[in-house]
Amino acid sequence: MEKFESVEAVLDFAIEREQEAVDFYEGLAEQADNAALEKTLTAFARVEAGHKQKLIVAKTYGAVVESRGTVVDMKVGDYLVPVQAGPNMTLQDALIIAMKREKAAMDMYTDLAAIVDDSDLNALFTKLAREEATHKLTFETSYEENFLSEN
């Protein structure tokens, strides 16, 4: 695991992933025809930018990445058919895309935590996974409230 030889390197990696998330949601926003949905997606991007900021602060000051408590995994998105982004996508589509994306990020950090030996790094990856789980939960809660109200 040379790539992740230090806490800093891990944080750099995580910061890059968050930037990718910002770019991803901005890209989605650009595709959407519906102006209000575009705004919602831009807001998703801003939230990701906030996550990135948090990690930069943690890296600069050597602070601990905060993430407390257990995060429930509602698995709302897990069983849904993946959707393709496009101009006609709906809020439901966008939330499915987001849930799936956050789940992938969560799984990635969980997997990394499992393969690093260093206990500091393990703790950091676990925390990052939990962070992503929190983001996923936000989208899941929204999906469940808006699209599973009768289900």
Added chain:
Amino acid sequence: MSKLTFTLNGKPAEASAGETILDAAKAAGFFIPTFCHREDLKPFASCFVCAVEVEGRRSLVPSCSTEVAEGMVVNTENERVKGARKTCLDLLLSDHVGDCLGPCMTSCPAGIDIPGFVSHIAKGEDQESLKLIVDNMPLAGCLGRVCTRPCEEACRRQLVEEPIAICQLKRFAADQAIANGEEVEPAKLPGIGKKVAVVGAGPSGLAAAHFLLMFGIDCTVFDAHEAPGGMIRYGIPSYRLPRDIIDGEVAVIEKLGAEFKYNTRLGQDITLEQLREEYDAVFLGLGAQKASGMRTPGEDLPGVESGIEFLGKVSRDETLPIGNNVIVVGGGNTAIDAARTALRMGADEVTLVYRRAREQMPAWAEEIDAALDEGVKLQTLAAPVKIEQAGDQLEMTCIRMELGEPDASGRRRPMPVEGSEFTMTVDNIIAAIGQNVDATMAPGLELTSWGSIDANEQTGQTSVEDVFSGGDCVTGADIAVNAVAAGRRAAFAINQFLQGEAVVGDPKGYNHSMGALDEVPADVPAAFEKNNRVPMPHLDAGQRAKTFEEVETGFTEELARAEAARCMECGCRDAHECSLRDFATRYDARADRFGGDRREYRRDDSHAVLVYEEHKCIQCGTCVRVCDELLKSPCLGFAGRGFEARIKPALDRAMVLIGDEDLPSLAEYCPVGALTLKTDPVATLEPEAFLNTKED
């Protein structure tokens, strides 16, 4: 007589010597509120709402008792004066106890006059009852069958035992007209030479057309379907709402003058641009027509369809074949309707699969019970994961769910139980998990991120000024009465728009309320004897489960009269004349600005003709002065002082001194509803109330 000159609201004005500011301002066309001032009584200057500003004087002065002086500079409507009036009214309202309109009426989104129509039924005046309804709401017989009854939730009668069967009584009024072959036509104003295109013949579009026509505006209603009703025809099954009821009520709108063009789809046969060119305004009542998919793998397999697709097909052909074994996914009303319909189409086994617990099902409890009585099975805490073809049949894999710990909002969310998958093999799967709006056929309108049309809540006006919208396509899938109310509001707004007036919809006046059920003084229900709600007669589960015959058979005359007689007639006899209510509306007064105790509820019913409601008395002293000065019978007086002052003695003792013929005038003099005649009905909307206000 020599005239004095003075300045009134920045303009030169004249007054006679000795004339009060109030009279001079009134003569100049300015409105000044007052409770206690009467031309035939001596000035009393007690209520202070008539206060005005006289430059050079530190405090405001009562205009009813201040005479105009030469060169005086008077302001009767600046911010300071308005603020003082509002404060004065806020104070009066802060301890006032009463309901201007019954809580049922204020909870009805369409604002129909409930105590009014119910009381007509109690008296056997069914036609008058229906007339009162249709002037304020179309589709009485439809809504009387399917409305979710927000009014009954607020009904005061619950404090005695159970709410009044408001909705079923409304249905009774509509059914009586059919049974007696009577036609009740809504009122209609003369034509104004404008025409509006209404797209969508669902409840919102029909309501918009109904009121536009009443306003004298021509309407053409376009709908993609071959018949009117929207989701109340293609969603709600006929055993809950027979189609002839819809047809009959649409015929009333047609008779009012609507032209219907069916099989005409916006975005395909006509465009929004065309309509805007051809008509003076457009109303879009497109509904939420797109089923939300489950988004599970296998959803596209033949034999799997959405609840609204299934119900729509059955609505067109009630002999459609269906398999023996059917799963319906969902827990809302659409799911229940689909399940009960599947039984009626011949399915032997119908199972509802719902991901939460029964208590969380959004469907009405009565509807769930009715479905279970008919034999529908319930599989709660299970969610579909995938669907696969299994020979001629479908295999649905579900996962069991459990409710998690309550989250920050206190809700227990369903969570899948790892490894708990199980399968069910069936012939058909109906997914009834919600609907979305698709408004892409109306380009140019701003949408919300849900894809629904972004329209003003009060007026329905969209981002394009001559295009209005309402109902499910604005709110997302909702209930019929809200769609009707939205159509009504939009019709008001469109009328204003076409007449070049400010577009405000149908603004409601101030309404004072005793509050939520637990805030109502105990004496109010205590005056009534217990007498349970009359149950709605219905077919037995065994009789009905296999046919589309209407399940609820309707009240007989006898039952309807008995049920209507239970109404407590909440609301104030004076609501349409009350000065307190009028001024509170004008000055945007509020009851909750100053906290503190409310008055005690004290109703003096001792007199044969008059009622005195101390909790509504504002101590303006008018009645005392009428007795003293006009009736020359000092039989009423104040006991106590200031806020504690009360009119005394009890009416039966006081009134023996006055001749009966003078009594009505005493009630008329009271500016609020504290002194009223027992014979007056409680606050009702006059028939054609809104048309009258328009003619003002």
